[in-house]
Amino acid sequence: MKLVYFAWVRERIGKPEEEVDPPQSVATVSDLLRWLKTRGEEYENALQYPDVIRVAIDREHVDHREKVAGAREIALFPPMTGG
Amino acid sequence: MPGAVVPTVSIQREDFDIAAEIAKLTEGRADVGAVVTFSGLCRDEAGALSALELEHYPGMAEAEIGRIAAEATKRWPLQGLTAIHRYGKIEPGENIVLVVAASSHRHAAFEAASFLMDFLKSRAPFWKKEHRADGSEGGWVDAKEADEEAARRWKR
Numbered sequence: 001m002k003l004v005y006f007a008w009v010r011e012r013i014g015k016p017e018e019e020v021d022p023p024q025s026v027a028t029v030s031d032l033l034r035w036l037k038t039r040g041e042e043y044e045n046a047l048q049y050p051d052v053i054r055v056a057i058d059r060e061h062v063d064h065r066e067k068v069a070g071a072r073e074i075a076l077f078p079p080m081t082g083g
Numbered sequence: 084m085p086g087a088v089v090p091t092v093s094i095q096r097e098d099f100d101i102a103a104e105i106a107k108l109t110e111g112r113a114d115v116g117a118v119v120t121f122s123g124l125c126r127d128e129a130g131a132l133s134a135l136e137l138e139h140y141p142g143m144a145e146a147e148i149g150r151i152a153a154e155a156t157k158r159w160p161l162q163g164l165t166a167i168h169r170y171g172k173i174e175p176g177e178n179i180v181l182v183v184a185a186s187s188h189r190h191a192a193f194e195a196a197s198f199l200m201d202f203l204k205s206r207a208p209f210w211k212k213e214h215r216a217d218g219s220e221g222g223w224v225d226a227k228e229a230d231e232e233a234a235r236r237w238k239r
Contacts, residue, residue, distance in 0.1 A: 007138055007210035008223050059143035061206065075140060075208075079226030082137070082168060082209025083123055083180050083200060 001068070003036075005046075006077035009053065012046035022068075029055050030064040032074065047076075054079060090152035090164040094144045096171045099181050108163035108185040115162050117189040119196040121182045127175035133216040135224075137170045137179070140208035144168065151202040155184075158198065159191035166199060168209065201233040 004017040026035050033050045036043050047053060055062055056075040068074060091107075093099075101120060109115050125135050148166050156164055163185035173179055182199050186192040205226070213221030 004140070006140055006208065007212070056140070056143055056208070059140070059146050061147070075143065077140070077208065078210065078223065080205060080208055081211045081224045081226050082139070082207045083204035083230075 001071055002073045004073060004075045006075065008078055009046050009076050013042050027067060027069070028064065029057075029062060029066050029068060029074075032068055033064070033076075052079065053077070087153070087156040088161055088163055090149065090156060090166065092145055092148045092152060092165075093167045094139060094141070094148070095167065095169060098169070098178055099167045101181060101183075104165050104167070104181060104183050108165060108183055112162070114187060115185045116187045117192040118183065118185045119189070119192040120184075121180075121196050121200055122178055123180040123200075125173045125175050125177050125179055127216075131216055132175060132213055132221070134172050134174045134214040135179070136172050136212040136214060138210045138212065139168075139170045143208050144170075148203060148207050151199055151206060154202075155195045155199050159184075159186065159195040161186050161191060161195055164195060164199070166203070168203070168207065170209065172214075198237055201230070201237060204230040205234045 001020060002017060003020055005013050010016050022032060022035050026032050033047055033053060037047045054077050057066060057071045058073055101122060105118055109118060152164050152166055161184060165183040167181040169179055182196045184192040184195040211224040213224060215221045
């Protein structure tokens with residue numbers, strides 16, 4: 001699946017997007033965040049407080065209980081500050 | 084249920100012309116009795132800020148503002164609704180966002196514009212980074228609980 005990152009999540013992870021292949025045990029957004037945190041210091045740093053991370057699947061907001069199966073693009077970003 | 088209008092949504096780097104956007108909703112028709120516009124500008128925070136850098140999620144920004152605007156057209160009888168949000172580097176005094184709501188009566192136009200702005204603040208995928216006037220590294224602007232609260236008041 002494709003992951004895309006924005007704002008300080010992007011800066012801390014150090015890249016705007018990547019393809020990942022999470023293990024079968026990753027069923028929900030919550031699982032995905034937990035798994036990503038194990039991938040290195042930059043992920044640990046970006047996802048230290050998973051509760052503040054906002055997530056969109058295929059460009060729609062979802063909560064952390066949402067299933068990730070079938071997702072084409074999952075975006076991780078901080079709370080939004082537009083307007 | 085009035086026939087819902089199709090909102091106009093634009094995510095763009097360039098500035099917008101407020102009078103021209105109003106004219107697009109009112110020209111050639113005589114049923115619009117009220118137009119409410121809201122424009123949000125970049126402020127300089129008492130001289131401390133030299134610019135804001137607005138990052139957005141291309142594709143989702145249009146889609147999400149479109150969803151919020153469509154909801155507004157369902158809740159209020161509108162004759163037109165426009166939302167424009169800029170991205171990129173924006174200096175103090177420049178426009179960031181525009182909402183124009185046209186209706187037969189002022190109540191619907193005021194409420195729809197307010198609703199759209201409240202949801203846009205907490206749900207449209209944009210993030211502001213500060214450029215400081217003294218050249219030091221500015222940080223990402225923190226989301227405000229007050230903005231979340233403003234969106235919650237429309238829940239029904």
